[in-house]
Amino acid sequence: MxxxxxxxxxxxxxxxxxxxxxxxxxxxxxxxxxxxxxxxxxxxxxxxxxxxxxxxxxxxxxxxxxxxxxxxxxxxxxxxxxxxxxxxxxxxxxxxxxxxxxxxxxxxxxxxxxxxxxxxxxxxxxxxxxxxxxxxxxxxxxxxxxxxxxxxxIDALQTGDQYGVACPADWQVGGDVIIPPSVSMEDAEKKFPQGFKTVKPYLRYTSVNK
CATH class of the missing domain: 3.40.30.10 (Glutaredoxin)
Known part of the structure; x- marks a missing residue:
């Protein structure tokens, strides 16, 4: 293996x-x-x-x-x-x-x-x-x-590690990132005070600075 x-x-x-x-x-x-x-x-x-x-x-x-x-x-x-x-x-x-x-x-x-x-x-x-x-x-x-x-x-991995987020398809530095579904709405509001957009309960976008 x-x-x-x-x-x-x-x-x-x-x-x-x-x-x-x-x-x-x-x-x-x-x-x-x-x-x-x-x-x-x-x-x-x-x-x-x-x-x-x-x-x-x-x-x-x-x-x-x-x-x-x-x-x-x-x-x-x-x-x-x-x-x-x-x-x-x-x-x-x-x-x-x-x-x-x-x-x-x-x-x-x-x-x-x-x-x-x-x-x-x-x-x-x-x-x-x-x-x-x-x-x-x-x-x-x-x-x-x-x-x-x-x-x-490498940028995506480092961004994910730093902010606890995931990166969508074709993501580039400066683009919106995804809040993982494992983060509750209450915790998301605390962790991402800059706000976020909820498209579906499992698909929430926010922005971070790399």
């Missing part, structure tokens, strides 16, 4: 392009965007690594640490980073795990036999500061990730 939302992200110690890390120690107190790619020196992966690097400021202001992974070596990663920086006009600084023995990829169920027996698919794990898995997404090898969606869902 693979990892599920709500599980504690398994810890591991491994070499990266920034030296050896203990995952739980390295990520303590931060959110993590942990993502795998099939292989270094490949086209889609190059664009994804570049885009992650270009968005460093966006991740930082959300208290998110990116962490990449593939089954290549540290030496291969370091050489490839030069290509990423050159072709994507960036300066990649986040660590990339060198999972040459595929131990972490197998731990996180990143290798799907229907795609490859040795290379990881494009897995995404959004992990909170308590090491809990809050979101998983898996993309095929030939399709790059949507980074707008990755940032959006």
């Amino acid at each position: 693979g990892l599920r939302i709500g599980d504690i992200a398994p810890n591991f110690k491994i070499d990266t392009t920034k030296g050896e890390i203990d995952f739980h120690d390295w990520s303590k107190g931060s959110w993590v965007f942990f993502f795998s790619h099939p292989a270094d020196y490949t086209p889609v992966c190059t664009t994804e690594m570049g885009r992650t690097s270009q968005l460093a400021g966006e991740f930082e202001k959300r208290n998110v640490k990116p962490l990449g992974l593939s089954t290549d070596t540290v030496e291969e990663h370091l050489g490839w980073i030069n290509d990423v920086n050159e072709t994507q006009n960036t300066n990649l600084q986040f660590p990339i795990v060198a999972d040459k023995d595929k131990k972490v990829a197998q731990l996180y169920d990143m290798i799907h036999a229907g795609e490859s027996e040795t290379a990881a698919v494009r897995s995404v794990f959004i992990i909170d500061p308590n090491h809990k898995i809050r979101l998983t997404m898996t993309y095929p090898m030939a399709v790059g990730r949507n980074f707008t969606e990755i940032l959006r869902v």
Whole structure:
């Protein structure tokens, strides 16, 4: 059985392009965007690594640490980073795990036999500061990730945690949020003094400032 939302992200110690890390120690107190790619020196992966690097400021202001992974070596990663920086006009600084023995990829169920027996698919794990898995997404090898969606869902998770709300379809920062049905009308009036709109007893909208 693979990892599920709500599980504690398994810890591991491994070499990266920034030296050896203990995952739980390295990520303590931060959110993590942990993502795998099939292989270094490949086209889609190059664009994804570049885009992650270009968005460093966006991740930082959300208290998110990116962490990449593939089954290549540290030496291969370091050489490839030069290509990423050159072709994507960036300066990649986040660590990339060198999972040459595929131990972490197998731990996180990143290798799907229907795609490859040795290379990881494009897995995404959004992990909170308590090491809990809050979101998983898996993309095929030939399709790059949507980074707008990755940032959006981090914003939604953090907004939900901060205000005790849920986020509707296509929600964006600044948009109305939903008061969970588990919150009584009396409690909603206390918790959301800014007011709310009741469409149905189970569907109540309010606004919050992120």
